[in-house]
Amino acid sequence: MFSGIVEEAATVVALNKEKSNLHITLTCSFVDELKIDQSVSHNGVCLTVVKIENNTYTVTAVQETLDRSNLGLLKPGSKVNVERSMLMNGRLDGHIVQGHVDQTAVCTEVKEVDGSWYYTFAYTFDKAMAKKGYMTVDKGSVTVNGVSLTVVEPTDNSFKVAIIPFTHDITNFHEIKKDTVVNLEFDIIGKYISRILAFD
Numbered sequence: 001m002f003s004g005i006v007e008e009a010a011t012v013v014a015l016n017k018e019k020s021n022l023h024i025t026l027t028c029s030f031v032d033e034l035k036i037d038q039s040v041s042h043n044g045v046c047l048t049v050v051k052i053e054n055n056t057y058t059v060t061a062v063q064e065t066l067d068r069s070n071l072g073l074l075k076p077g078s079k080v081n082v083e084r085s086m087l088m089n090g091r092l093d094g095h096i097v098q099g100h101v102d103q104t105a106v107c108t109e110v111k112e113v114d115g116s117w118y119y120t121f122a123y124t125f126d127k128a129m130a131k132k133g134y135m136t137v138d139k140g141s142v143t144v145n146g147v148s149l150t151v152v153e154p155t156d157n158s159f160k161v162a163i164i165p166f167t168h169d170i171t172n173f174h175e176i177k178k179d180t181v182v183n184l185e186f187d188i189i190g191k192y193i194s195r196i197l198a199f200d
Helices: 063-068 165-170 188-197
Strands: 008-018 021-027 039-042 045-053 056-061 079-084 103-113 116-122 141-144 147-150 158-163 181-186
Touching: 021 045, 021 079, 116 165, 141 158, 147 158, 181 188
Parallel strands: none
Antiparallel strands: 008 021, 008 079, 021 056, 039 045, 039 079, 045 056, 103 116, 103 181, 116 158, 141 147, 141 181
């Protein structure tokens, strides 16, 4: 479980395909604190550390993950938002994030406003899935590339988020531009509420 408060943007060092799996090797400032079998969020995707060596670590994405996320688009040098799993004795600064990406979205606009940025994202709308909580609501929470954000001006298939300079600089948001593909995880609380209401 994660909070959506990204620690930094790690750098992809190598990508190795093995059958349908993709082994992703990265480097970041806390490699020496990681352990084999530890969960780390990568652009919002919960992946398990399988190898640590030479100031790098490796995680493996299976085909299902590659189909639902933007991890298959990574290249050596790509920046990936990373967050270690949440400590249960700390403050929940973001919202409850599972690391289970629901689908991707595409950036349709980036607008700078007085030192901050507004990003607009569009995603494929499915009415049946929306009834199950796979949607955004005004002032609700959404996870974009692993970053916990507040929704602004949602429509059936799009929403905006405001990004402050700190988040812009330490995450890969500074690399997101029009047509960039990002990962989305809709709010788990909304999914539970939708499921409960379906029984009425």
